[in-house]
Amino acid sequence: MHIDLETLVVTPSEMAGIDRAAADSGLDSFALMERAGQAVAAVALRHHPGALRFVVLAGPGNNGGDGYVAARALLKTGCTVELFAFGPPPTKGDAGRARRRYRGLARPFVDYQPMRGDVVIDALFGAGLARDLAEPLCAAIERVNSLAIPVIAIDLPSGIDGRTGAVRGAAFQAERTVTFMCRKPGHLLMPGRSFCGSLEIYDIGIPARIVSAASHHLRVNEPHLWRMSLPSAGIDAHKYGHGHLGVFSGGRLTTGAARLAAGAGLKAGAGLVTLLSPAEAADANAAHVTAVMVRQIDNLAALRTLLSDPRFSAFALGPGLGDFARARNYVLALAESGRPLVLDADGITAFRDEPDRLFHAFSDGPIRLVMTPHAGEFARLFADLADDATLSKVDRARAAALRSHAVIVLKGADTVIAAPDGRALINANAPPWLATAGSGDVLSGVIAAHLAQGMPAFEAAAAGVWRHGAAAAAAGSGMTAEDLINFLNGFDQIK
Numbered sequence: 001m002h003i004d005l006e007t008l009v010v011t012p013s014e015m016a017g018i019d020r021a022a023a024d025s026g027l028d029s030f031a032l033m034e035r036a037g038q039a040v041a042a043v044a045l046r047h048h049p050g051a052l053r054f055v056v057l058a059g060p061g062n063n064g065g066d067g068y069v070a071a072r073a074l075l076k077t078g079c080t081v082e083l084f085a086f087g088p089p090p091t092k093g094d095a096g097r098a099r100r101r102y103r104g105l106a107r108p109f110v111d112y113q114p115m116r117g118d119v120v121i122d123a124l125f126g127a128g129l130a131r132d133l134a135e136p137l138c139a140a141i142e143r144v145n146s147l148a149i150p151v152i153a154i155d156l157p158s159g160i161d162g163r164t165g166a167v168r169g170a171a172f173q174a175e176r177t178v179t180f181m182c183r184k185p186g187h188l189l190m191p192g193r194s195f196c197g198s199l200e201i202y203d204i205g206i207p208a209r210i211v212s213a214a215s216h217h218l219r220v221n222e223p224h225l226w227r228m229s230l231p232s233a234g235i236d237a238h239k240y241g242h243g244h245l246g247v248f249s250g251g252r253l254t255t256g257a258a259r260l261a262a263g264a265g266l267k268a269g270a271g272l273v274t275l276l277s278p279a280e281a282a283d284a285n286a287a288h289v290t291a292v293m294v295r296q297i298d299n300l301a302a303l304r305t306l307l308s309d310p311r312f313s314a315f316a317l318g319p320g321l322g323d324f325a326r327a328r329n330y331v332l333a334l335a336e337s338g339r340p341l342v343l344d345a346d347g348i349t350a351f352r353d354e355p356d357r358l359f360h361a362f363s364d365g366p367i368r369l370v371m372t373p374h375a376g377e378f379a380r381l382f383a384d385l386a387d388d389a390t391l392s393k394v395d396r397a398r399a400a401a402l403r404s405h406a407v408i409v410l411k412g413a414d415t416v417i418a419a420p421d422g423r424a425l426i427n428a429n430a431p432p433w434l435a436t437a438g439s440g441d442v443l444s445g446v447i448a449a450h451l452a453q454g455m456p457a458f459e460a461a462a463a464g465v466w467r468h469g470a471a472a473a474a475a476g477s478g479m480t481a482e483d484l485i486n487f488l489n490g491f492d493q494i495k
Ligand SMILES: NC(=O)C1=CN([C@@H]2O[C@H](COP(=O)(O)OP(=O)(O)OC[C@H]3O[C@@H](n4cnc5c(N)ncnc54)[C@H](O)[C@@H]3O)[C@@H](O)[C@H]2O)[C@H](O)CC1
Pocket: 015, 018, 019, 032, 033, 036, 059, 060, 061, 062, 063, 064, 065, 066, 087, 124, 125, 126, 127, 128, 129, 130, 131, 132, 133, 134, 154, 155, 156, 180, 206
């Protein structure tokens, strides 16, 4: 069986379990540290062959151990290396052994004076960072950052929490980060991701089956994880029609958001898309669309009539909707109808006073609700999860998915997609300029189009988030939400 470590993401505590399992299986743990440190030295030499001096900042744990190995390897090549040790130098275990094999000088950390021309190997803390950094660490890190000294971080930039991506006091702004076997959440979640520089993942020889057995269904969002669920995928193509997507429009002055979602839905592959518009906005909508259709829906009775047509295969509700009471009534009717639904923006906010009513409505049967909140909307439905500072973004999305029996797309530069069964993905293909007015409406439309074509909710959401990011990357900076729609690629072009 092929185990894919490329997309796997493991938390620091899972990684510690992996280390133990590797040792229990007879693997030489010092050999792992040797390979880790040697890999870092090789990266340093490859990228900085002309460094005036390599400065290894070594902490008291195994991250420091990797640093001693790297320092020894760099010394051996004739480079100038200085090592500054923070805290009690390791004496026991692999790190102690690595320290003893390093024959150079170890100076106290406080002696380090950052200088231009240095290349810093950051071996202070990795997976074992347990609390906020204090002085003199913070001041030294800030000084290195302010001098723009290139930093090669071992495993994680020191100060970045590997589980959450949070900055604990201060963190190195690394030029590159060398990690081992697979990524950690802190490499992908913000702000951690922005401190890592370019990330190199090095195989230090832990068998993939050991890594995978200790991991818990967290991955980076990549097409091969959902490609087989795409409507056009190979021999399954006949299973799916292209569906009919209904997108609810707001009132007279707030129709644009729904039109963006509808246009995106059509471009993303829904066979038919109809804007479901209140009377006051029907003319405005009709005047603006061509391939997208418009149908007047003014009340629950009209919606129920529409729902008696089985060809409507999915809905999107929320962008620009405005009227919360109407939103709640419609959502509950949609839930009853069994149709899949993307709930966004006002559709989410509409349930702020009674989230359980929403969750209850979708609590039975297969997952058919996808919610796409940004952090603020998330807090309206899941205040306790939003307030719990111990939770990572992944933990929050997972807990919310479980509670709501929905797929949660918790948006941001590091969008997390989570399912009630615990599967979770961190998205990493979105450029910063995707944060533009209307881009969330486009995302709703794309995901809803996938649902309309019969994709399961988790895959529909994951594919939607990825295609949305890819479209933004293709559109380039300065794009608008309309451009984003035009740059949505067909399924056949997803590599
Ligand atoms: N399989 C692997 O991935 C391998 C990883 N290696 C490296 O080992 C580290 C993790 O080592 P660990 O000893 O568990 O933790 P750290 O070295 O990161 O830190 C623990 C050390 O630091 C002290 N400490 C923690 N937080 C603070 C703080 N805020 N201020 C001061 N001191 C702090 C704590 O008390 C401990 O003493 C992993 O990242 C890899 O680099 C192996 O080398 C190869 C196998």
